[in-house]
Amino acid sequence: MIGWHDLKPAYIVDAVRDLVKRLIVVRGDDASSREVQTNATLNFSVHLRATFASPKVLEQHHLTREAFDWAHRECPPSKVLNIPILNFVPTQQAKRRRALIRAVESLSIKQGLTYDAPQSAADIPGFIELDNLKVDEISNLLDSFKAFNEFFYRKLKKSARPIEQPDNPYRLVSAADCRMMAFETVSDAACLWIKGCEFTVARLLGDVYRAEADKYTGGALAIFRLAPQDYHHFHSPVDDTIGPMTYIDGEYYTVNPQAIRTALDVYGENVHKIVPIDSPQFGRVMAVCIGAMMVGSIETTVNEGDFVKRGDEFGYFAFGGSTIVILFEKGAVKWDEDPIINGKASLETLVRVGMGIGTGRMIFAINPGPEGEAQSFKAVRDPAIAKGVVLFGCVLVCGHASGAQETYLFKFIPIAVGH
Numbered sequence: 001m002i003g004w005h006d007l008k009p010a011y012i013v014d015a016v017r018d019l020v021k022r023l024i025v026v027r028g029d030d031a032s033s034r035e036v037q038t039n040a041t042l043n044f045s046v047h048l049r050a051t052f053a054s055p056k057v058l059e060q061h062h063l064t065r066e067a068f069d070w071a072h073r074e075c076p077p078s079k080v081l082n083i084p085i086l087n088f089v090p091t092q093q094a095k096r097r098r099a100l101i102r103a104v105e106s107l108s109i110k111q112g113l114t115y116d117a118p119q120s121a122a123d124i125p126g127f128i129e130l131d132n133l134k135v136d137e138i139s140n141l142l143d144s145f146k147a148f149n150e151f152f153y154r155k156l157k158k159s160a161r162p163i164e165q166p167d168n169p170y171r172l173v174s175a176a177d178c179r180m181m182a183f184e185t186v187s188d189a190a191c192l193w194i195k196g197c198e199f200t201v202a203r204l205l206g207d208v209y210r211a212e213a214d215k216y217t218g219g220a221l222a223i224f225r226l227a228p229q230d231y232h233h234f235h236s237p238v239d240d241t242i243g244p245m246t247y248i249d250g251e252y253y254t255v256n257p258q259a260i261r262t263a264l265d266v267y268g269e270n271v272h273k274i275v276p277i278d279s280p281q282f283g284r285v286m287a288v289c290i291g292a293m294m295v296g297s298i299e300t301t302v303n304e305g306d307f308v309k310r311g312d313e314f315g316y317f318a319f320g321g322s323t324i325v326i327l328f329e330k331g332a333v334k335w336d337e338d339p340i341i342n343g344k345a346s347l348e349t350l351v352r353v354g355m356g357i358g359t360g361r362m363i364f365a366i367n368p369g370p371e372g373e374a375q376s377f378k379a380v381r382d383p384a385i386a387k388g389v390v391l392f393g394c395v396l397v398c399g400h401a402s403g404a405q406e407t408y409l410f411k412f413i414p415i416a417v418g419h
Contacts, residue, residue: 115319120148127151131229134160153232153299153316161235163311164356169239169281172333172358173310175324177231178224179348182339182357186327189221201327204288208246209274216286216327220335222357224324225348226317233316234324235353236277236308238285238360243276244304273298275314281360286327289315298322311354333358 114120124145128135135142137160145151165171174180183189186201202213226232249271271291278284289298300315308314335358339349351357 115149115152116147118147121145121151123148124151127229133229149319152228152319155233156231161311161353163354166310169310170360171310171356172282172360173235173237174224174351174353174355174357175222175237175287175326176224176226176234177352178226178324178350180225180339180351180357181223181343181348182335183221183343184335184340186217186219186221188343189223204272204325204327205274205286206246206248208244209276209286212284212286215284215329218330220328220333220358222326222328224326226322226324228319231353232318232322233313233353234287234289236310236312236314237326237357238277238279238282239309240277240279240282240285240307242302242304242306242308242314243278243284245276245300246274247298248272248274271298273300273315275300275302277308277314282332283329285332287314288325288327289317290323290325291317331361334361 137156139155139157201216202210273289275287291298297318302314342349
């Protein structure tokens with residue numbers, strides 16, 4: 001007789017998901033019925049996880065690019081239970097909900113202070129052993145860390161995270177050591193992964209950049225989720241100039257996938273910092289650094305006007321899990337195939353800083369020089385111009401940089417310049 005322990009993990013997870021989807025506790029389309037239904041479904045999901053409490057069922061699945069095999073990390077019931085706790089409190093019970101939120105915020109601050117204390121350094125060896133961290137990658141000696149938090153946002157040797165195609169500015173690279181999700185549009189992300197009822201690009205960008213939200217609504221989106229054991233510095237995915245940064249105060253919900261896939265708008269409600277990065281190859285890219293449960297701070301290490309290259313650090317998180325959401329304008333990036341395939345299956349892809357994850361797609365205007373030689377070029381943001389129209393003596397070309405040869409693949413459009 002075949003038992004749960006004989007089945008493949010993916011089969012069990014899919015079966016549980018299907019069972020939860022088909023669960024109907026309350027029939028009705030009014031707001032109260034929907035909320036009761038959502039809360040009941042979340043409770044039932046937690047109950048199922050506790051019932052089938054084997055590593056196979058409780059593991060979270062990630063596809064590692066390096067080995068192309070399944071990498072499993074156990075997710076104990078205690079961790080699962082703390083994810084949707086705030087969702088079990090109906091939004092109408094504002095006082096109770098607010099009290100819970102404040103308790104989480106207080107706990108995050110206290111935990112940060114605890115890990116800043118000198119005695120917390122005693123936890124470092126156990127943390128290294130538990131997560132099998134590679135100490136030879138760390139730039140400092142272990143005994144130089146005077147508190148656990150110092151180790152948590154440790155720096156790595158530059159050689160530990162080489163940049164793929166270092167001379168090709170059109171090669172988009174990972175911003176962090178993380179579990180990444182990539183989507184071709186924000187709508188795809190909302191359909192497949194981000195389930196927050198109130199999630200919008202405008203809400204994520206806040207008041208300062210709300211006017212720019214429309215530029216990103218039809219564009220690509222990437223989510224870089226850092227777990228506690230990860231290297232917690234984040235790096236620029238493109239060559240760029242840093243724009244005016246803005247900090248948005250908020251909550252400290254967990255950024256675990258179970259929370260992201262509930263009705264709660266974790267990204268929009270959590271504390272976050274907007275870092276605009278202006279790239280000649282990708283246009284204006286919005287990096288949204290999001291704090292989470294047990295994260296005391298989001299630190300940026302760059303200033304407005306600084307130029308950074310791909311792989312250069314621009315900040316770090318203090319203790320806890322955390323996330324970076326990166327938004328691109330429509331048509332600016334073409335993702336590599338594997339993160340797109342994984343994302344459609346609701347699977348995260350394990351990547352490290354500097355790994356290639358996509359390619360820039362731009363249109364250029366070339367100013368012809370003597371005997372037709374190109375003297376200069378500039379990016380043209382309107383894709384409609386790519387049909388061979390000649391404006392003001394500029395020959396238009398279409399192409400992008402790609403491939404191991406690190407060459408630019410341009411197709412010149414031979415059109416005589418008119419009067």
